[in-house]
Amino acid sequence: MTDSSEIPESPDSTVPLLAARGLAKAHGPTRALHGASVELHHGEILAVTGASGSGKSTLLHCLAGIVRPDEGSVVYGDVRLDRLPEKRLSELRRTDFGVVFQFGQLIPELTAVDNVALPLLLAGASRGEARARAGEWLERFGVLGQEELRPGEMSGGQAQRVSLARALVTGPKVVFADEPTGALDSLAGEQVMSALVHTARESGTAVLLITHDAQVAAYADREVQLRDGAVVPLGVTA
Amino acid sequence: MAPWAERLSRYGEAGETAITLLDARADDDAGAARAAYRKPGRLRAALGAGRVRVGEGVLDPSPKRARTAHESHYSLATYIECRVIRMSTRHILLGLLAGGPSHGYDLKRRHDERFPQARPLAYGQVYTTLQRLVRDGLAEVDGTDSDGGPERTMYRSTDEGSRELAEWAAEIAPPAPFVTNEIFAKVVVSILAGGDPAGYLREQRAAHMRRMRELTAVKTAVGSDLATVLSADYALNHLDADLRWMTTTAARLITLTAEVDAS
Incomplete structure (x- = not known):
């Protein structure tokens, strides 16, 4: 087991950055x-596409x-995420992962710039540098x-682009996006996807992109389809 | 199974023949038009003799309408209506001429720029269509232009051409009256023949997704112009509609197969 800093910058393309094997999870x-x-x-x-209830979001939560x-493994580089102590897992999520949800989940009391600065402040940057x-x-x-508007004062598309900025500001190696355009009209969704x-x-x-929308999935290099909590085996990859 | 497949194939042939008949009329090719005119009649007789019925009164009107149009020296509107999804080259050329006189080579180049996802226009088709526009009084020759190269005939739209273009542009396109989709036919035939429709749908979905990725890359490329974005959007939305139908059908297949087996 290694620190996240040991994830290579110049990767061996044959070794996955993140791999889940035989995951099972029950609610x-x-x-x-x-x-x-x-x-x-x-x-x-x-x-990652699939119908409602196919397990897409649970898969994202396990990978992130x-x-x-409950069963199976999640390996990031050579780190077993599923066995990592909570404190180290939390640190790794902060340094290496960015997450974007359907409804942004920005902090409503903070301005756009302060929302984006937050992960940097948590990582120890000064307020001036972070802003x-x-x-x-x-x-x-x-x-x-x-920059000085609060989330409630922005359109859905603008707020989601602020969420993307917040997810990417720390220079993560992986961004997890769970239906990032799900609450947007098609044109705003297109702007968000193009930016991402x-x-x-x-x-x-x-980027691990969860979506039920084929036009959003078409921005990806590859698609896997989930059905009943497992990957559909044939004819789904490019 | 066999009578269904044969019948579906005959409807496909009848549709093609109807288009051939109308195209032949448009080209003033009397011989080809007569041959095509006789063929729908044979096809309709064969269809009437079949044991099974596929959407009686739904799939039949196309060859019938084409034949009626032929007999009454079809109007331009009928011709356009029968072609349904075929792009009207003459109106597109009239549209390109609306900006000012131009020659065939330039029209072909501008067509391919403006309609980047459409089938490229052949030079021969451009010149044939321009001659027909002149014959019908919708365009006229506007001298020649050499511009340092070979001499080229310039064309410009007439007032009548402008009126014709405005009428065509405002004309509401009829929503497709029936389903003649190859994917739909293959799924039905696969169920009838005891094949693997679910497997076919998975592979077809993968092919659709590949095309959608290509189109998304085209429209999001730096410097893509509006015409490219609009045509890619149009194609993407139609592929997406196919995909949604395929997803729903895959979910319904168990019920659907049981219904077909029971009939």
Whole structure:
């Protein structure tokens, strides 16, 4: 087991960055995952699609170290996430992972720039430095002139681009996006996806994209389909 | 199984023949038009003799309407209506001429730029269509232009051409009246023949997703112009509609197969 800093910067393309094997997870009597296996490679954008209740979000939560699977393994580089102590898991999530949810989950009391600066402040940056870097990321996502607005004062598309900036501001190796356009109209959704994909490719960040929308999945390099908590075996990859 | 497949195939042939008949009329090719005119009649007789019925009164009107149109020296509107999804080259050329006089080579180049996801227009088709526009009074020759190269005939739209274009552009396109989709036919035939429709749908879905990724890459490429984005959007939305139908059908297959087996 190693620290996250030992994840190689120049990856061996044959070794997955993140790999789940035989995941099982139940919520009470409901089996959300049932033997799901999936690999995410360095810099890859992978779409996970499937009907409601197929286990997509639970898979994301297991891969991102948010919940632990009942069975199976989650390996990040050569770190077994499912066996990592909570404190180290929390630290790794902060340094290496970024997460975007359907409804952004921005802090409503904070302005856009303070929302984006928050992960940097948690990592020990000064307030001035954090706000400056947050401003740069907001600019990259086309959120200009709205830095001091609170989430309730922005459109859904703008708020979601702020969420993307917050997920990417720490330079994560993986971004997990759970239905990032689910609450947006098609044009705003397209702007969010273009911003996410463009920035991820530019920075070499891998993206695990959960979506039920084929037009959103088409932004990815590859697609895996979930059904009844497992990956549909044939004819689903490029 | 066999009578169904044969009948479906005959409807496909009848549709193609109807288009051939109308195209032949448009080209003033009397011989080809007569041959095509006789063929729908034979096809309709064969269809009437079959043991099974596929959407009686639903799939039949196309060859019938084409024949009626032929007999009454079809109108332009009928011709356009019968072609349904075929793009109207003459109106697109009139549209390109609306900006000012142009020659065939330039029209072909501008067509391919403006309709990047459409089937490329053949040079021969451009010149044939321009000659027909002149014949029908919708365009006229506007001198020649060499511009340092070979001499080229310039064309411009007439007032009548402008009126025709405005009427066509405002005309509501009829929503597709019936389903003649290959994917739908293959799924039904696969169920009838005891094949693997679920496996076929998975592979077809993967092919659709590959095409959607290509189109998404085209429309999000740096410097993509509006025409490219719009045409990619149009194709993406149609592929997406197919995909949603395939997803629902895959979920319904167990019920559907049981119904077909029981009939």
